[in-house]
Amino acid sequence: MSNAVSLPDLAPLRDWFSSYCNSFRSTDLELQRNFDLKEEHTRNVCRDALLIAHGMGARFEMLAEVAALCHDLGRFPQFRDYHTFKDSESLNHAHLSAQVMNQHHLLDFLPAEERGCIEVAVRVHNAFLVPEGLPALTADLLRLLRDADKLDIWRVFIEYFNAPEDERASGAGLGFPDLPGCSAEPLAAVAAGRMVQLATLKSLNDFKLLQVSWIYDINFPATLRLIRQRSVLEQFRTMLPQDREVLDVVAQVERYLDAKLRDSAD
Numbered sequence: 001m002s003n004a005v006s007l008p009d010l011a012p013l014r015d016w017f018s019s020y021c022n023s024f025r026s027t028d029l030e031l032q033r034n035f036d037l038k039e040e041h042t043r044n045v046c047r048d049a050l051l052i053a054h055g056m057g058a059r060f061e062m063l064a065e066v067a068a069l070c071h072d073l074g075r076f077p078q079f080r081d082y083h084t085f086k087d088s089e090s091l092n093h094a095h096l097s098a099q100v101m102n103q104h105h106l107l108d109f110l111p112a113e114e115r116g117c118i119e120v121a122v123r124v125h126n127a128f129l130v131p132e133g134l135p136a137l138t139a140d141l142l143r144l145l146r147d148a149d150k151l152d153i154w155r156v157f158i159e160y161f162n163a164p165e166d167e168r169a170s171g172a173g174l175g176f177p178d179l180p181g182c183s184a185e186p187l188a189a190v191a192a193g194r195m196v197q198l199a200t201l202k203s204l205n206d207f208k209l210l211q212v213s214w215i216y217d218i219n220f221p222a223t224l225r226l227i228r229q230r231s232v233l234e235q236f237r238t239m240l241p242q243d244r245e246v247l248d249v250v251a252q253v254e255r256y257l258d259a260k261l262r263d264s265a266d
């Protein structure tokens with residue numbers, strides 16, 4: 001039996017993305033730094049999505065790359081118009097990504113069913129939890145996109161935090177003040193094995209805890225292995241306040257990660 005649908009070439013879509021990024025070029029250094037951040041982030045999410053999707057079939061790998069390439073299109077007009085990546089102070093960037101995707105007919109090269117799956121995955125990739133009852137392909141693409149996105153947001157944040165203050169892309173810290181210690185609510189959430197809610201954050205340190213708590217939301221064993229290889233948790237531990245209660249919850253997440261890695265190796 002022949003392969004009914006041949007694999008589309010993504011080169012035109014990749015080229016479109018480059019010219020889309022160029023269309024936002026600005027002489028305002030602050031704006032350009034944040035656009036560069038999202039362009040690099042998108043390219044890394046594509047790479048990591050492919051790493052995670054490896055072995056899940058050529059067609060799925062192609063769809064994973066398409067979803068990754070499109071997932072943050074809305075970040076560019078968001079930062080241009082609102083000077084923030086904080087959705088609560090601007091708009092839902094994932095909805096805007098889906099809108100840009102449709103306006104430019106980016107998915108017209110795909111069959112309607114696959115197009116629909118990618119649209120939903122992009123549209124809800126930033127939801128607190130993966131919605132129930134999604135079709136299998138949509139759910140798989142969404143879970144994979146969320147994993148790949150987290151991997152690179154960690155990279156962005158770690159680089160942001162370790163850069164001199166005048167070289168930081170302002171959007172990456174979401175504007176949280178750098179106060180000492182961590183707040184009770186985020187600490188309690190991590191201790192209870194739950195993801196931290198964005199609305200409970202009061203400081204940059206709380207934001208670090210929120211990112212540590214994402215480890216509870218990882219879907220694929222390949223992502224867990226990348227977290228370990230890239231020493232994500234170790235790097236967050238050194239960036240966090242060295243308080244007993246903070247180190248305790250980080251150790252707890254570490255045990256969770258170890259157990260998940262052991263389970264997935266069986």
Ligand SMILES: [Fe+2]
Pocket residue numbers: 041045071072149
């Ligand atoms: Fe993203």
